[in-house]
Amino acid sequence: MKQSEGLHIEYGTTRIPFVLSYGRRRTLGITVTPDKQVTITAPYDASLEKILEKVGKRAGWISKQIRRFESYEAMLLRRKIEFVSGETLYYIGRKYRLKVLEGSPEVISREGRYIKAIVKSKTNQKQLANLIMDWYKREAKIIFQERFERCEYILKREKISFNQLLVRRLEKRWGSCTELGNITLNLSLIQAPVQCIDYVIVHELCHLKHLHHGPKFYGMLSRYMEDWEKRKNRLQTVRIFE
Numbered sequence: 059m060k061q062s063e064g065l066h067i068e069y070g071t072t073r074i075p076f077v078l079s080y081g082r083r084r085t086l087g088i089t090v091t092p093d094k095q096v097t098i099t100a101p102y103d104a105s106l107e108k109i110l111e112k113v114g115k116r117a118g119w120i121s122k123q124i125r126r127f128e129s130y131e132a133m134l135l136r137r138k139i140e141f142v143s144g145e146t147l148y149y150i151g152r153k154y155r156l157k158v159l160e161g162s163p164e165v166i167s168r169e170g171r172y173i174k175a176i177v178k179s180k181t182n183q184k185q186l187a188n189l190i191m192d193w194y195k196r197e198a199k200i201i202f203q204e205r206f207e208r209c210e211y212i213l214k215r216e217k218i219s220f221n222q223l224l225v226r227r228l229e230k231r232w233g234s235c236t237e238l239g240n241i242t243l244n245l246s247l248i249q250a251p252v253q254c255i256d257y258v259i260v261h262e263l264c265h266l267k268h269l270h271h272g273p274k275f276y277g278m279l280s281r282y283m284e285d286w287e288k289r290k291n292r293l294q295t296v297r298i299f300e
Contacts, residue, residue, distance in 0.1 A: 067110065069117040073287070074124070078109065086112050090123040138300055141186045147173050148297065149194075150201065151251030158186065166193035191245075191299070198225045198248040205255050206241075209263060212282055218266045227299055233258045235265045250296045257289035 066075040076096035086109065087099035100109050113120075139145060145156040154173045161176045166189060168174070177186050206223055213220050221239035228234070228244040235241045241262045247255050260283050268275035279286050 065110075067114050067117050067120075069121050072121065074117065074120055076113070076120075078106075080104070088113070088116055088120065090120060090127070094124050094127050096120055096124075139187075139297075141183045141190065143180075147190075148249035149173065149197070150248070151254075156190075164189055166190060194248050194299075195225060195245055198243070198245055201248060201252075202243050202255065202259075205252060206259055209256065209259050209282075212260065212263050213266075216267055216278075218263065220266065229298070232293060233262045235262045235269075237269070239266060241266070244298075246296065246299045250293060253289050254293050254296065257283060257286055257293070260286070 064075075065078055066073050068074075074096060076098050079097060079099045080102050081099055083099060083101050085101070086104070089097045089099070091097070098109065098113055139147070141156070141158075143156060143158045147154045147156050149168070152171075154168065154171055157169075157172045157174045158180050159174065159176050160178065160180050162178060163176070164178060165176050166173065173190075175186060175189060177189060179185065202225060203223060212218070219239045220241070222241075224240060224242040225245055226242050227246070228242070232244045232247060233242060241259075243255075243258060243262075247258060261279060264275055264278045264282070268278060283289070
């Protein structure tokens with residue numbers, strides 16, 4: 059079966075990419091999978107112009123299916139963390155299982171697909187939660203600083219004044235900045251893929267020059283990160299620490 063990639067349709071301000079396949083069929087088939095990939099299957103003799111026209115007419119339905127999967131995934135990820143063995147934790151976009159063991163000294167480590175926690179008491183969930191959050195914060199400071207340094211060229215190119223990078227738990231924002239040149243990143247971002255971390259960093263860097271969400275801000279954001287919308291949408295599935 060022949061396939062074509064790099065195609066997309068526009069629905070409002072949203073760009074919906076899809077993979078086009080040709081097969082032995084009479085009508086156009088549209089499939090949206092849980093990972094939000096859109097696949098169009100068309101007859102061998104269908105023209106691209108006709109395919110785009112028909113897919114465009116179904117754009118509303120396709121968008122609805124994508125949102126449904128996004129909301130379901132977000133519901134799973136945004137539930138409260140239970141700090142017990144077997145719990146699912148996320149780190150830099152990867153899924154891990156929590157393994158809790160009793161012992162000393164108390165320490166958190168990554169081993170294969172597990173985040174291993176050694177604690178004095180497995181039943182003291184508050185102590186375990188604090189230990190894991192402290193570990194996340196130490197990791198976040200290292201990772202966020204590394205990703206920030208990759209974007210420092212923007213500061214020089216745009217002649218932007220910068221003071222310091224902070225990591226805190228935020229309830230409603232992934233990041234924030236001040237007129238003094240301080241950028242704060244949400245600790246919860248440590249769960250997201252580096253592409254999403256980079257998006258938030260670049261977003262806040264742009265705010266250091268444009269403290270609004272006007273055309274100049276989005277123009278600058280698009281100049282330094284063409285696929286920022288895709289990265290932003292991916293953040294919808296990342297859990298906010300409570």
